Amino acid sequence: MNSTALNQSMSSPEKLPLRAIPGDYGFSFFGPIKDRYDYFYSQGEDEFFRTRITKYKSTVFRTNMPPGPFISSNSKVVALLDSNSFPILFDTSKVEKTDILDGTFMPSTSFFGGYRVCAFLDPSEPNHHLLKSLFLTFLASSHQKFIPYFRTSLSELFERFPTENRRILTSIAITWRVNPSETKLKSEGPGITNTWLALQLAPLGTLGIKYLPDFIDDIIHTFRLPFFVVKPPGYKKLYNAVYDSATLLLDEAEKVGIKRDEACHNLVFVAGFNAFGGMKVLFPALIKWIGSARESLHRQLAEEIRTVVKEEGGVTFSALEKMPLTKSVVYEVLRIEPPVPYQYATAKEDIVVESHDAAFEIKKGETIFGFQPFATKDPEVFNNPEEFVADRFVGEGEKLLKYVYWSNARETESPTADNKQCPGKDLVVLCSRIMVVEFFLRYDTFTVEIGKLPLGASVKITSFTMARNKSDDVIVTDCGQVTER
Known part of the structure; x- marks a missing residue:
């Protein structure tokens, strides 16, 4: 812990000198394109951000953020890069926060059934309160079901990986947010959801094709x-799939004045974007950072987890709260590699x-990034x-x-x-634990072995040592790819 900084933050703040925000946006049209090429x-x-911090001697500065022309009407932002x-x-x-989830552009509402979904x-806006209240009520009422359901899904995952992990992760992502039952998507789910996500977010990434010229890649x-x-x-x-499995939740939506199809499109977004998209990033990050750590950490985690589970008679809320190292590891992954790295807003005043x-x-009216x-x-x-x-x-x-901000708040x-x-x-923290x-x-x-993908990294578990069985034998197994980002 940086105790000096922490103590200063808890004391009465001194008035800091007012400084003009450094940086500029370059020439109209060409400035955003130059910044986009630097960024990608x-x-x-x-490095895009580091060089500008050094240049302006400030963690607050002006710059352009992708995608820029022709998708964004305005790519100019004030960047904030400190806690x-x-x-x-x-x-x-x-x-x-109106229409700024993805930054300086917004995907077509066609991806969401023609609605501006809650995010x-x-x-x-009145619908925000209604929709988010619906989500929170559902999550609160279903909280007790998640441990046994999620454990069952993970048991399948660990038994079948590497070949079946993508289907199982999709089942987890879609059904745990809607209804603890199998959807009809089965093996089609990952491909459909990935395509839906990729088309929305393509302007914010690269194709990642080796030897493809930058100017061709930049078309997206x-x-x-x-x-x-x-x-x-x-x-x-x-x-x-969501409509058929979320009948009770959709009934509740209609009771509070939300149109059934609007509620369903919102649930598709929550399941596909938040759950599937978020967990597709977070779970590999957990595997990557823990797998890259020392074997001594693995032994400490195994000892803490097995001791507490034995004492508590199972994996329960109470047991999870008695695992300080396990909790810390999850928070540290969320700190060092947050699943959603960007935040945007517009100044109201x-x-x-x-x-x-x-x-x-x-x-x-200025955009803050x-x-x-x-x-x-x-x-x-x-x-x-x-x-x-x-x-x-x-x-x-x-x-x-x-100072951990991954959830769009402290x-x-x-x-x-x-x-x-x-x-x-x-729930995300719970499921990660x-x-x-x-x-x-x-x-x-x-x-683990870590590679690169257009959006993030591929993570492979190259070998693992199974826990000792009753006869104290240790089985070392090689395996292939566990999951990917």
């Missing part, structure tokens, strides 16, 4: 990809934000911020949880119908 090709994401300024993005009394709504940043590619009949299958060493005025991996690896708050420290949040380290806060924090925040628990109930240690 000549520098890459992290102190970043939380302004959560304050919906000062910032607006694109500002809390001031110049227009929105059309919905009709996934429409016949892919999206309809997703919609029907002239506001002043503070970094660690200066204050900056952002004008009403936060790159979370820099904020949650802020050296002013975290010691060795680029290092995976498994026990970072154990004991006194729990005080640092307020980890110490809770989602409500009137904020933009992820409604499944607690269960995944670690289930893994180390079966295995003592494992190794």
Whole structure:
């Protein structure tokens, strides 16, 4: 823990000098394209931000964010890259969240049945309160079911990987958010959902094809990809799967004044974008960071998990709360590699934000951008911020949880119908802990191989040592790819 910075943050803040926001947007049209090429090709994401921090001697500056022309009407943002300024993005009394989930552009509403789903709504809009209340009520009423259901799904995953893991992860992602029963999608689900996600988000990534010239790859940043590619009949299958399995929830939606089809399209988004898309990033990250750690950490996790499960007589809420190292490992993964790295908002009024060493005025109507991996690896708050420290949040380290922002709010806060924090925040943490628990109930240690994909990394478990059985034999097994991002 960076105790000096933490103590300073808890004391009365001194008034910081007001400084003009450094940086510029370059020439009209060409400036956004140059920044886009730097971001995707000549520098890459992290270096893009690092070079500008160094150039402007500031973690707050002006820049353009992709995709830029011709998709975005305005790519200009004020970037916030430290833990102190970043939380302004959560304050919906000062910032607006209308249609800004994906940043400086919005996909066609055709991907969502013609509706602006809850994620694109500002809390001031009536439908936001109705829809998010529905999600929160459902999650609260279903919370007790998730441990046994999720454990069953993970048992299937561990028994069948590597060949069946993609289908099982899709089953988990879609049904655990809707109804604990199998959908009709089966093996089609991953492909349909991946296509649906890729078409929406293509302008924010690259194709990742080796030797493809940059100017060819850059074509996907110049227009929105059309919905009709996934429409016949892919999206309809997703919609029907949710519609058929979420009858009770859709009935509740109608009772509170939400149209049945609008509620269903929102649930498809929650299942496909939040659950499938989010877990597709988070679960491999868990495997990657834990697998890349020392074998001694694996032994510590296995000992803690097995001891507590034995004492508690099973995997229960109470048992999970008595595993401080397991909890810390999950939080550390969420800190070092948050599943959603970007946050955007629009200033509702002239506001002043503070970094660690200066204050900056952002004008009403300006777009604010936060790159979370820099904020949650802020050296002013975290010691060795680029290092995976498994026990970072154990004991006194729990005080640092307020600087973990993955859920669109501080980890110490809770989602409500009137904020933009992820409604499944607690469930995501719960399921991540269960995944670690289930893994180390079966295995003592494992190794990983990490590769690159257009959006993130591929993660392979190359070998693992199974837990000792009754005869104290140890089985070492080679396996292939476990999952991918």
